[in-house]
Amino acid sequence: MSPVARPSFAIGGVKIRPGQTREMGLPITKLVTGAEVSLPLRVLHGRHDGPVVWVNAAIHGDEVVGVEVIRRVLASLSPRTFRGTLIAVPIVNVHGFMAGDRYLPDRRDLNRSFPGSARGSLAGRIANLMMREVVDKSEVGIDLHTGSDRRTNLPQIRADLDDPRTRALAEAFGAPVMLHARLRDGSLRAAARERGATVLLFESGEAMRFDQWAIEAGVSGVMRVLAALDMVETPGAPTPPPSLVSRRSGWLRAGRSGIVHLDATLGQRVEVGDRLGGLSDSFGKTLRLVRADRPGLVIGRTTAPLVNRGDALVHIAEIEGAEPPGVPDHPDAAEAFDALDEIPVL
Template sequence: MAKVSNLPIEVAGVFVNPGERRRIEIPVAKLPTGTSLTLPIMVVNGAKPGPTVWISAAVHGDEVNGVEIIGRVLEKIAPRELAGCLITVPIVNVFGFNAQSRYLPDRRDLNRSFPGLERGSVAARLAFLFMQEVVLKCQYGIDLHTGSNHRTNLPQIRANLHDEETRRFSEAFGAPVIMHAGAIDGSLRKAATDAGIRTLVYEAGEPLRFDDEAIQLGRDGVLRVLQALGMRATAPRPRTKHSALIAKTSWVRAFNSGILRLDVKLGAKVSAGQQLGMVADAFGDDAAPLIAAEEGIVIGHTNNPLVQQGEAVVHLATMAPDGSEATLPEVDPEGRPVVEP
């Protein structure tokens, strides 16, 4: 399996020559109606030698920001100017995307199903296909995500920052914050890392909504990574000189059930003891404040005003001192260690 560009690259039996851009539709399955379902892929094989990189989106079918990011990246990529090969997959979970659902028809999470099985469940088969036809042909990967379940995320990079090369192109992306995160079993990033492929995850925005600022930052970040890998001569300038490094994260939870009135926005810096919002009943009675336990920055929050007792409402991050290493793991809304969306 060739990993050197400036040679024809083969995807699903289709060869893409140097200097060529080609769309490929890989058969995935047939729906109960008999309609064929395919995995759409755009391969841009540069005229000059360089690494092979994949960019994926909609591993969770309702996370649409990444779909638009890939479209905007492709507008800027010309095969004659590209060094290396770019394999883009804007809609990995084609089942969930068509149903506007995070999951697959069997209710499995595709991002807990990698590296997959050739003859396993729907999720396992799709994961296996994606690994074989895309991931294992590459040396680097960028997986694009958003928040889940009515939550929105501040643009952020999650990657293995203990690996020097991964950290280099994670910082090149230029997201407002970056965090070190080990990879959880079943995730695309874990499967790719186990195969020796350096991978980062970009998280920004919310499901089923375009966030133009997050999309623009994502597009620019991808182009900066391609430049850092020597695949492009130019890239947009980052908005800030350095990304902030996250040392740890925590969730602020609702003390009671009710209607949320949030007082903070994504990216807001908060101090210990600051009120972040209020949860009360429909009349404004029985109000309980949401209080930050320590100083930090808001990297995520729910957009659903109806919350339950104990529900994770605001995601706070503590910044690491300059020059220090990040010390996750982070925890999910249920308080369990988690490292992937």
């Protein structure tokens, strides 16, 4: 007796048969020209049973790293061998992405608008559509982000590390650092958790840049999570070292306005009082040194040369347990990651 075939997957008013991939657009609104704006999706409905997982990017319209991560992940998958269903949403904030803007046209932050409303603002309608058609059909989600404007981030997972399943998937992702992050009202992660989904938030790289090291870390991590869920075969690439764990982090802020010269690099281990750079005036006179206010690992930094008093300069994560293995100073991010062991490219 032949095994019972998987049922078709229903989404957006269509049904996708097992072993097929389908691209579609879920209508959002129309532009003043009358052109329709749609939420782009690609659904990969595997022949074999397995979980339903979504992966999304560009909730903030200027965060392009995740779009390329999704493209590369999809290029490596086949519905004929895939176990389960993957819903890929490469661009959630379509309006912002087209304009190269973090926010929507009304300046709302889409990631503070979930779960949204079918009759609310533009942000609320997009959030509601994402929840109804994607999140509510899934059990696991991976939300891809980068640093905000003129900030860059070390590859890192932010998640509820006190939840056993979430922590297991965060460990499987294999980012250099994973942070225990509280849920923020209005975020996709918070709204999805309330609906019962397990969600990882990945941060890596800088807005409006295709940082290759950030993309490679994202592709490898997503594939490792799919393997941990038994949706794909375990990658043959070397297993990364265990992620460092942080439950507390903070931004070191400028003590005064000036031109900042940062020596701190992503992945650098620092101690209290370590010199991370300096602030000068336009003639080069040193106004103030920038020193670490806590021990830990540099997981983010500004890329802006001009800063005002109070601006965020360096993000330091305090590492749980033993001191991190020696991470020496390096002139660029790529070498800093090498010190944590090279992230394999799949």
